[in-house]
Amino acid sequence: MIKQLLVVFQVLSLLFLASAAAVAQSGQSFQSNSLSKQVTPKADNHQHVFSPAMAEFQKIKPVTAQDIIRLLDTAGIKRAVLLSTAYSYGRPEREPQDEYAKVKAENDWVGAQAALFPKRFRAFCSFNPLKDYALDELERCAKDPNLRHGIKLHFGNSDAQMEIPEHFEKLKKVFQAANKQRMAIVVHMRVSISKKRPYGPEQARLFLELLSFAPDIPVQIAHMAGAGPGFNDPSSHSVLEVLADAVAKNDRRTRKLWFDVTTIAVPGNSAEISALLVKRIRQIGVNRILYGSDAAVGSNPNLLPREAWAAFRRLELSKKEIKTIAKNVAPYLR
Numbered sequence: 001m002i003k004q005l006l007v008v009f010q011v012l013s014l015l016f017l018a019s020a021a022a023v024a025q026s027g028q029s030f031q032s033n034s035l036s037k038q039v040t041p042k043a044d045n046h047q048h049v050f051s052p053a054m055a056e057f058q059k060i061k062p063v064t065a066q067d068i069i070r071l072l073d074t075a076g077i078k079r080a081v082l083l084s085t086a087y088s089y090g091r092p093e094r095e096p097q098d099e100y101a102k103v104k105a106e107n108d109w110v111g112a113q114a115a116l117f118p119k120r121f122r123a124f125c126s127f128n129p130l131k132d133y134a135l136d137e138l139e140r141c142a143k144d145p146n147l148r149h150g151i152k153l154h155f156g157n158s159d160a161q162m163e164i165p166e167h168f169e170k171l172k173k174v175f176q177a178a179n180k181q182r183m184a185i186v187v188h189m190r191v192s193i194s195k196k197r198p199y200g201p202e203q204a205r206l207f208l209e210l211l212s213f214a215p216d217i218p219v220q221i222a223h224m225a226g227a228g229p230g231f232n233d234p235s236s237h238s239v240l241e242v243l244a245d246a247v248a249k250n251d252r253r254t255r256k257l258w259f260d261v262t263t264i265a266v267p268g269n270s271a272e273i274s275a276l277l278v279k280r281i282r283q284i285g286v287n288r289i290l291y292g293s294d295a296a297v298g299s300n301p302n303l304l305p306r307e308a309w310a311a312f313r314r315l316e317l318s319k320k321e322i323k324t325i326a327k328n329v330a331p332y333l334r
């Protein structure tokens with residue numbers, strides 16, 4: 001009788017062990033499934049910090065590198081480029097006194113912020129490319145270990161118009177100098193919307209011409225050649241079409257061209273806009289598409305890195321395509 005009870009007990013404990021193992025295993029596979037479902041970008045290839053002085057100038061709150069670390073950690077993103085917005089001081093008719101001194105101070109502050117977390121950040125210097133001090137500032141940044149990786153240009157804010165020969169000449173000089181210093185360029189090429197500047201196939205072709213002066217450095221077009229948030233802008237569609245065609249035809253000038261999807265895929269997009277985005281992303285090729293989320297500041301803030309990625313993932317791209325884009329890291333961040 002005792003022997004029989006012992007056998008029953010042994011069978012029961014074996015059953016218990018087996019079911020415990022099964023539970024553990026299913027728990028583990030549940031966890032690895034949910035992890036593999038949680039594809040997160042390796043980098044945020046379009047971020048900003050703002051010094052207290054710049055924040056006051058732009059009437060926003062300062063944003064520090066520590067603030068961005070918090071946002072990235074929430075999103076599971078390791079690295080980011082912090083783009084200076086010093087070009088804002090050179091916005092036509094908005095220039096403060098001691099403009100260039102303020103530009104330098106902002107670039108230096110952004111560089112020092114990035115240097116607080118050297119394993120996670122790189123800083124880009126910025127300026128209005130049409131200003132007399134543009135090339136001086138580029139050379140100054142090239143010599144600064146915190147700022148030597150690249151420059152950010154904002155054609156809209158700086159009111160740069162490629163079809164004006166003097167503007168084109170100045171832009172050309174900046175592209176050549178960046179190329180010589182091996183500094184990457186992130187460019188918001190969407191020209192001024194408020195001033196209704198021309199933006200279409202001609203501007204796209206002029207931009208491709210500019211690229212021929214910077215053949216050795218990565219150039220990243222911000223917001224898929226639009227401005228964001230969203231992509232409801234027929235002018236940007238026509239520019240992106242010319243650029244995507246050039247990439248698809250292996251135009252040599254586009255060899256080191258990248259596109260960031262920053263603030264472009266938002267929940268309010270129509271089905272048509274989403275389909276157009278998917279079409280252009282595929283035409284360009286997912287290997288050149290970079291994730292970015294931009295600053296979440298001001299009265300109409302952009303989505304935070306985690307939420308912006310969730311919005312981007314709603315595009316009807318395949319899992320493999322999403323994974324590739326998540327893994328893409330701009331060359332200047334590697």
Ligand SMILES: [Zn+2]
Binds near residue numbers: 046048294295
């Ligand atoms: Zn931005």
